[in-house]
Amino acid sequence: MSLLEIRDLHISYPNPKGEFFAVDGVDLTIEKGEFVGLAGESGCGKTTLALSIPRLLPRGSHIGAGSIHFNGVDTTALSEEGMRALRWKEISVVFQGALNALNPVHTIGSQIAEPIRIHDESVSKKQAHDRTLELLEAVGIPARRFEDFPHQFSGGMRQRVMIAMALSCMPKLVIADEPITALDVMTQAQILDLLRSLCDRYSLSMLLISHDLSVLAQTCDRVAVMYAGKMAEQGPTSRVFGNHGAKHPYTQRLLSAYPNIKHERKFIDGIPGYPPDLSQEQVGCRFADRCDVALSRCATEVPELIDIGGGQSVACHLASDIRAGVQ
Amino acid sequence: MSKKLALSIEDLHVTYQLNGASGKNKVARAVDGVDLQVAVGETLALVGESGSGKTSMAHAIMRLIDPSAGKIVIDGVDVVPLQGKGLRSMRRNFQMIFQDPFESLDPRQRVIEAVMEPLEIHRIGGSESERREMALAALAQAGLRPAAEIGERFTHQLSGGQRQRVAIASAIILKPALIIADEPVSMLDVSLRAGILRVMADLRDQLGVSYLFITHDLSLAWMFADRIAVIYLGRIVEEASAVDLIANPMHPYTKALVSVIPVPEVTALEDRIILTGEIPSPASIPSGCRFHPRCPLFRELGEPEQCLTQDPVLQIQSNAESHHVACFFSEHNKGNQ
Amino acid sequence: MGKLWADRMGRWGLIALAITTFIAVICPIFFPFDPSKVGADAASILTGPSKTHLLGSDELGRDVLRQFFTGARISLFVGIMATVISTIVGSGLGIFAGYYMGRLDGILMRITDFFLVVPALPLMIALGAIFGQNITVIIMVIGFLSWPRTARIVRSQTLSLRQRQFVPRAKSLGSSNLRIIRTHIVPHVMPLIVANTILVVAGCILSEATLSFIGLGDPDRISWGTMLHFSFVSGAIGRGAWWYFLPPGFGILFIVLGFTLVGHSFEKITNPRLGGSE
Numbered sequence: 040m041s042l043l044e045i046r047d048l049h050i051s052y053p054n055p056k057g058e059f060f061a062v063d064g065v066d067l068t069i070e071k072g073e074f075v076g077l078a079g080e081s082g083c084g085k086t087t088l089a090l091s092i093p094r095l096l097p098r099g100s101h102i103g104a105g106s107i108h109f110n111g112v113d114t115t116a117l118s119e120e121g122m123r124a125l126r127w128k129e130i131s132v133v134f135q136g137a138l139n140a141l142n143p144v145h146t147i148g149s150q151i152a153e154p155i156r157i158h159d160e161s162v163s164k165k166q167a168h169d170r171t172l173e174l175l176e177a178v179g180i181p182a183r184r185f186e187d188f189p190h191q192f193s194g195g196m197r198q199r200v201m202i203a204m205a206l207s208c209m210p211k212l213v214i215a216d217e218p219i220t221a222l223d224v225m226t227q228a229q230i231l232d233l234l235r236s237l238c239d240r241y242s243l244s245m246l247l248i249s250h251d252l253s254v255l256a257q258t259c260d261r262v263a264v265m266y267a268g269k270m271a272e273q274g275p276t277s278r279v280f281g282n283h284g285a286k287h288p289y290t291q292r293l294l295s296a297y298p299n300i301k302h303e304r305k306f307i308d309g310i311p312g313y314p315p316d317l318s319q320e321q322v323g324c325r326f327a328d329r330c331d332v333a334l335s336r337c338a339t340e341v342p343e344l345i346d347i348g349g350g351q352s353v354a355c356h357l358a359s360d361i362r363a364g365v366q
Numbered sequence: 367m368s369k370k371l372a373l374s375i376e377d378l379h380v381t382y383q384l385n386g387a388s389g390k391n392k393v394a395r396a397v398d399g400v401d402l403q404v405a406v407g408e409t410l411a412l413v414g415e416s417g418s419g420k421t422s423m424a425h426a427i428m429r430l431i432d433p434s435a436g437k438i439v440i441d442g443v444d445v446v447p448l449q450g451k452g453l454r455s456m457r458r459n460f461q462m463i464f465q466d467p468f469e470s471l472d473p474r475q476r477v478i479e480a481v482m483e484p485l486e487i488h489r490i491g492g493s494e495s496e497r498r499e500m501a502l503a504a505l506a507q508a509g510l511r512p513a514a515e516i517g518e519r520f521t522h523q524l525s526g527g528q529r530q531r532v533a534i535a536s537a538i539i540l541k542p543a544l545i546i547a548d549e550p551v552s553m554l555d556v557s558l559r560a561g562i563l564r565v566m567a568d569l570r571d572q573l574g575v576s577y578l579f580i581t582h583d584l585s586l587a588w589m590f591a592d593r594i595a596v597i598y599l600g601r602i603v604e605e606a607s608a609v610d611l612i613a614n615p616m617h618p619y620t621k622a623l624v625s626v627i628p629v630p631e632v633t634a635l636e637d638r639i640i641l642t643g644e645i646p647s648p649a650s651i652p653s654g655c656r657f658h659p660r661c662p663l664f665r666e667l668g669e670p671e672q673c674l675t676q677d678p679v680l681q682i683q684s685n686a687e688s689h690h691v692a693c694f695f696s697e698h699n700k701g702n703q
Numbered sequence: 704m705g706k707l708w709a710d711r712m713g714r715w716g717l718i719a720l721a722i723t724t725f726i727a728v729i730c731p732i733f734f735p736f737d738p739s740k741v742g743a744d745a746a747s748i749l750t751g752p753s754k755t756h757l758l759g760s761d762e763l764g765r766d767v768l769r770q771f772f773t774g775a776r777i778s779l780f781v782g783i784m785a786t787v788i789s790t791i792v793g794s795g796l797g798i799f800a801g802y803y804m805g806r807l808d809g810i811l812m813r814i815t816d817f818f819l820v821v822p823a824l825p826l827m828i829a830l831g832a833i834f835g836q837n838i839t840v841i842i843m844v845i846g847f848l849s850w851p852r853t854a855r856i857v858r859s860q861t862l863s864l865r866q867r868q869f870v871p872r873a874k875s876l877g878s879s880n881l882r883i884i885r886t887h888i889v890p891h892v893m894p895l896i897v898a899n900t901i902l903v904v905a906g907c908i909l910s911e912a913t914l915s916f917i918g919l920g921d922p923d924r925i926s927w928g929t930m931l932h933f934s935f936v937s938g939a940i941g942r943g944a945w946w947y948f949l950p951p952g953f954g955i956l957f958i959v960l961g962f963t964l965v966g967h968s969f970e971k972i973t974n975p976r977l978g979g980s981e
Contacts, residue, residue, distance in 0.1 A: 081555055193644050223582060224415070224583070224627070227626075227628075228638065228640050229642075232640060250555065252556070253628035253630040254628045256630055256631060256633070257628060257633060277632055280630060280631045293557060296556045296557055296560055297556065297585070297629070298586055298588060298589035299585070300584075300624070300629060301629050301631065301633070304608075305589075306560070306564070306567070307563070309558060309560025309564070311561075313525065313558075425871075428871075430875060454877045455877065457876065462872070462875045464872055465868075466868055469868035469869065470869055470872045471869055471872070472869040474890050483876060483878075483886070484877065487877045487882065533872075540877075
């Protein structure tokens with residue numbers, strides 16, 4: 040049994056013309072101890088998908104069809120109370136924008152200790168304190184900074200505090216929402232290394248959300264790429280970023296939008312056009328308008344996410360043709 | 367060098383007075399003695415982390431803040447002593463593209479107004495209709511088509527990529543010799559970056575614009591610029607041609623930065639050099655070599671006295687043409703590529 | 704305007720303002736008030752409403768209705784003129800302080816603070832007493848004492864605009880500071896200034912009424928406040944001559960309410976963030 044299994048999930052937001060689906064029939068599986076990267080550009084639905092797991096979606100959003108099984112339990116069917124018991128204890132979140140997520144008037148020590156005592160009343164103050172020191176050590180913050188306030192920390196250090204907070208109840212799944220955006224390259228590398236090592240050390244499962252596909256290549260076991268509310272491609276990092284390569288034209292284009300210093304210098308490619316407006320009715324493949332290898336059927340038929348072997352799956356008519364040809 | 371220079375900076379200093387909670391008035395040296403040249407038609411990337419002083423430098427060159435010392439020669443004129451009207455009329459020659467296209471355009475302006483504004487300021491173009499023609503041409507040049515239709519929209523109705531194109535159009539309409547691009551694509555989605563950079567590259571080819579391209583992203587600098595200068599704590603630590611700097615970094619800081627550049631493929635993680643700690647405050651720059659507290663080479667070499675007491679200057683490397691490094695032991699560093 | 708009408712608060716305010724404007728502007732033309740036209744004998748003093756005097760007569764036997772019409776005109780005139788002074792001074796100082804920041808801001812804001820904490824009424828009384836009971840003096844006194852609030856609001860808005868990147872951009876294009884203020888600051892603060900101005904009018908009308916009521920009004924130009932003053936000193940209240948003091952009293956209430964409703968409604972429309980918190 041996988042730790043997390045999302046099947047055909049639909050999440051809608053209200054808009055003046057009715058509602059639109061930010062997440063429109065998405066599957067995602069995370070195994071125990073697995074480090075999964077979820078990538079996509081702004082508005083593709085990756086944050087909505089991730090925050091639906093601990094049910095922390097903004098008001099107005101609605102989980103329609105589909106299911107989210109966490110540890111065998113369908114969380115979409117859970118009451119708010121049942122969900123609260125899972126939140127933080129089993130599923131925790133490292134939020135984007137560490138400065139806003141921390142309370143400026145409390146020391147970071149007390150903020151890390153707080154959830155420990157909330158979720159387990161049998162823990163004494165002393166135990167919570169010791170646990171906090173342990174967590175600070177784990178995320179690389181000197182214990183003497185226990186009594187410091189958030190504004191005394193740099194961006195990278197604050198992000199470490201956020202990570203320590205997320206780990207305070209030793210959850211099974213940590214969702215990190217753009218944890219390294221707005222950090223410097225060196226700090227990014229530090230934080231990614233930290234997340235990776237924590238994942239291995241405590242055999243956590245991790246869902247790392249990033250708009251930056253290139254940072255996922257070095258950290259994750261598996262990557263999932265979303266486009267316009269749909270899963271475009273997912274597979275093991277070693278395949279998608281390796282010799283086997285990405286198979287969805289969107290992933291391919293996206294990869295060539297990054298300069299690669301390991302290769303010869305050339306101008307990066309962009310993707311012409313803009314993502315579709317999801318408040319409009321969508322027909323066919325959502326990437327068809329921007330795709331330079333689109334077939335005529337791409338405009339009318341929605342491509343299914345199909346397994347192309349090696350744990351990789353792609354939602355593209357071309358990929359299914361490739362597979363059909365091989366067999 | 368006999369090449370004509372679009373920008374020449376000599377010993378630039380920018381300081382800030384800090385009114386700390388401790389009550390002491392500290393001075394932050396954001397830019398601490400920088401020399402830099404950009405030839406006509408050349409693109410120089412200034413690469414640094416946040417807090418490195420790269421933005422202070424951009425603002426000083428743009429004369430949005432006053433440098434405390436040094437010369438900034440743009441198109442043959444030192445702009446540091448200029449004030450008031452003289453400065454304003456000189457501004458035609460150097461323009462800036464700001465990082466955040468959502469903040470840098472006035473949401474109450476129409477696109478066409480934003481692009482015509484510089485013409486009105488400098489009284490270029492005989493009539494309103496002539497200015498309009500010029501603005502439409504600039505919009506088209508920046509890749510906003512149909513220009514006439516987009517021109518009538520309000521700036522807040524555009525997407526980030528479109529706004530950045532408007533910013534480019536209004537920067538080039540004055541035909542400046544130098545454009546300072548401060549992280550022009552860092553706020554944009556990856557798939558849109560190439561389009562913006564392509565427009566900038568085309569302008570370089572067609573109009574011979576020189577760029578000072580400010581970024582934290584070394585790989586983007588490598589791809590877009592002719593030369594790269596790496597800035598650390600207000601000082602250039604290494605400067606070389608873009609290809610050479612990435613292939614053959616000599617300063618331990620650059621070496622570490624290059625090693626952690628994310629590449630969109632599976633790579634061996636062991637080669638990375640991850641520096642510990644963070645960039646110190648410009649109010650307390652370490653003595654000697656400012657990089658020594660974080661320098662892996664300093665530790666490897668057994669903490670040499672020289673690094674603690676002397677401030678290394680940017681020097682040309684004997685074996686590499688126009689590759690400048692500010693490190694006493696860069697030769698040593700070269701060996702273990 | 705259409706939006707104001709669509710808003711319930713704004714609609715009532717607009718109706719109130721339309722009525723008072725009509726009373727102040729049109730009515731005195733057809734029913735002019737002549738202060739010298741006093742009653743012939745004691746019997747014509749403080750008489751109740753009748754055919755000749757629809758709203759009775761005052762302590763000198765003059766027609767109250769005609770007085771009421773003219774009073775509306777003076778009240779409105781003083782209120783608006785004082786507001787013009789207040790808005791020009793307040794917005795100007797606010798914009799300059801907010802835009803230039805630094806030392807100029809410090810000085811201007813200390814001056815503002817001074818005027819903000821100065822007890823306005825006693826000062827108005829003192830100034831009124833020194834400079835005499837003259838309508839120009841009253842306008843000046845009220846105008847120069849009511850700008851600090853405007854200055855504070857405009858300054859804080861300007862300060863936040865100043866942080867927006869389009870200001871350095873305009874500067875790097877070569878704009879002078881005055882041009883930046885004109886093209887990039889003023890258009891943004893204008894809705895705020897307008898909303899605030901409407902509210903200030905209400906305050907100025909009240910101030911005028913207060914000054915006039917305590918006897919510092921211009922005796923030659925009867926406003927609603929002056930009417931209240933004379934009705935009070937002539938003992939109209941004690942004698943139950945309601946027709947003398949109720950009309951100007953309700954008039955003031957009505958006009959102030961009108962401006963306040965329109966002002967708040969305008970504020971709500973131009974600043975959607977205030978939306979839910981009425």
